[in-house]
Amino acid sequence: MSYQALYRVWRPQTFGDVIGQTAVTQTLKNALITKQTSHAYLFCGPRGTGKTSVAKILAKALNCLHLQDGEPDNTCEICQAITNGSMTDVIEIDAASNNGVDEIRDIRDKAKYAPTMARVKVYIIDEVHMLSTGAFNALLKTLEEPPAHVVFILATTEPQKIPATIISRTQRFDFRRITTEDIVGRLETVLDDKQITYDDHALAVIARAAEGGMRDALSILDQVLSFGQNHVTVENALDVTGGVATAQLGEYLQAIHDQDVAKALTTVESLLAAGKDAGRLIEDLISYLRDLMVYQQAPTLLADTETELIDSHFKPLSQAFDADRLARMIAVLNETSGQLRLTNHPTIYLEVATVRLGEPTPAAPAPQSQAQTASAPSADVEALQQQIKQLQQTVSSLKQTGVAAKPAPKPVKRHQSGGYKPNIAKIYPILGKATRKDLDALKDVWPDLLNMLSISKRAMMKISEPVAASPDGVIVSFDYDILVERAEQDDALMAELKDSLQRLTQKQYEIVLVQSAAWPNLRKEYLQTNGAPAKAKKPAKPTTPPVVKTITDMFGDENNITITDD
The missing domain is CATH 1.20.272.10 (Zinc Finger, Delta Prime; domain 3)
Structure with a gap:
């Protein structure tokens, strides 16, 4: 007989052989003992954790002629037929290559026929998340009202891709990653059975490289055995896994x-x-x-x-x-x-x-001593008290001399809430030549300009928009003044903006940034200072003398009349 990979030779044949999935196997055994099995199961979990193996064990247990404590005996003709793959009533389907509606409809049509040898017909659909939407819809009706002699076992590594309508009609079992200790124990059993010596450290290296998958661990061990023959060493394990000592x-x-x-x-x-x-x-x-x-x-x-x-x-x-x-x-x-x-x-x-x-870790600021922290507030309090005394003395002297206190000056109206000040010297020249046509042209290309920026630059400019434009300049507003300051100080961003804008419009623009809250006041102040452009007056229509109007009414349009001044 040809050589078989270790993961095939050591595939679990009973629930007790399954490593690291006690919660799943015990629940299934109890359901079999009490005869409370479901018509549909969903096995979820990482690769190599035993989903397909448990599905086959469950198929044997559902049909075993001599079930003992929820475990198949693996000696009856049905168990042996399922083990060697000759049982026609246990159908394994790979959804990755049979994911169409026609394949699922074929399953639905054949499911209504009674099994030939087994007690129940079992469909094991592996990688079920690969089914198309139409295939899921075709499977849904069968899962909702299945024949009494049919059990579906769905296995997947990506349960988030399965529709909720399918999940709600199944019993879901989540398979966990197998611990390093359990994998090492299984590898020791395999090597002891094959009478091959090993280094404990080497098995730990293999177990870590398997990342919780028993099948991966056995496959790696297979490679290591081929590499080193009669002894499993740390060096061989590291060479095969690509790991580092x-x-x-x-x-x-x-x-x-x-x-x-x-x-x-x-x-x-x-x-x-x-x-x-x-x-x-x-x-x-x-x-x-x-x-x-x-x-x-x-x-x-x-x-x-x-x-x-x-x-x-x-x-x-x-x-x-x-x-x-x-x-x-x-x-x-x-x-x-x-x-x-x-x-x-x-x-x-x-x-x-x-x-x-x-890179060295940035040093944390040294904590102040208790005496320093206590003296600092007291010094501040003394200074404030001294200022209050001086103010009280000043007020009393003013009352005695009868000098009226001047009203407090009105606060100067700021353009924005923060400390940022707009660059008036650059804004006013653009406003002096700004036109609606130039602004509309820039608004049309603005989305394309943002798409040309890098991801980080695009994130900063996403809440910006042009609000005024001239043939050689554009004013761009931001919602927050802190973004205006950050963008203006980012030389790379401003250079990328100008370069991208030139490539789109074939023009060199001066770009000025303002805060959106300050923009209306800036525009209003400019109009008050420089005046709004005067609208061209229409030429006054010459008044028609009354006598001419009378003649026109009698003889027709005034184009037929010539008026001569004496």
């Missing part, structure tokens, strides 16, 4: 702590040159930093499989880095991880992240 991670972070960026960059370069995966390096660093944080707060929470990965740098680094620094470093690495997915040059982003990690 814990000691190298510790050396890298020690260089970061010592602000020796050159050494840290050299470490990154050597790791990538050795064929290590950049994404895996980031994930290993995040895991290492996470372990440092957990060890700082509660050392007992680190599992045994995680303490095996602790190197000589771990404990000194846990004391050297504070929690805030660790959190910032994790944030930088997480951001870099997202950038690596979009580039073919990971070295650049890793070097940038290394430089950012090596």
Whole structure:
């Protein structure tokens, strides 16, 4: 017989064989014992956590001739037929390649026929979220009123893509990621059965690389066995997974702590040159930093499989880095991880992240002593009391001399609430030549101008609009004065605006920014100062003498009459 992958050989055949999903398996066993099974189930969870395996076990348990405590015996002819895939009453469908309406209609039409051998007919639809909208609608009626001899088991890794009408007609079970300890225990069982020796540290490396998926862990172990034959070593596990030795991670972070960026960059370069995966390096660093944080707060929470990965740098680094620094470093690495997915040059982003990690932490302001904090308010109070005494003396002297107090000057009307002042010297020349035609032309191209800006610049300019324009200038208003100041101080933004506007209009514009609340007052003050443009008066229509009007009424239009002054 040809070689079978480990994940196929070690596929669970009973609920007791399923690793890390006790809540799911126990609930299903109890339902089978009490004969309270549903007509439709929805299994959700990450890949490799046992969804399809549990679906097949459930199909066997529903039809087993000798069910014992909710477990199939795997010896009767029906269990064996389901195991080897020859049972016609258990139908497995891959929704990724059979996602059309016709396929689901075919299921609906055949579901009404009774099973040939089994007690119930079971449909296992894998990756059900791949069905089209029409296919879901075709399946809905069958799920709502299914035949008594049919059970549907839907499996998916993305339950958010399934319509709520489908979910509400099923019993939903959420499969969790399998813990590192459970994966390591399963790998030990496999290797012991195959009589292959291993390093405990190597199994921990494989378990971490699997990210909670048992199938991935067995596939990685398969590769490691092919790579190293009779013994599973840490070096082989790291080579296959593309991971980095814990000691190298510790050396890298020690260089970061010592602000020796050159050494840290050299470490990154050597790791990538050795064929290590950049994404895996980031994930290993995040895991290492996470372990440092957990060890700082509660050392007992680190599992045994995680303490095996602790190197000589771990404990000194846990004391050297504070929690805030660790959190910032994790944030930088997480951001870099997202950038690596979009580039073919990971070295650049890793070097940038290394430089950012090596930057010194900004020093917090030194706290004032108790004596300083107590003396400062008292000094302020004494100064205020002295000013009050002086004011009281001044008022009493004015009353004695009979001098009337001058009324307080009226507050000067400001253009806006903040301290920002508009640039009148640039605004008035534009208003002097402003026309409605120029403003309409700029408003038409303004959305195109915003789309040409970078994302960050577009976000700032999104609440802006042109309010006046001349052939060589435009006034742009903002809702908040703080944005006006920030935009004017951003030389890159102003240059990008002018360049984009020139490309759209083939003209060089002077761009002036104002606050929208101040704009009406600015315009009004300009009109009061310079005067509104005078409208051209229509020429006065010459009055017709009464005698001419009488003759016109008698002989027709005045165009037929010639008037001669004597």
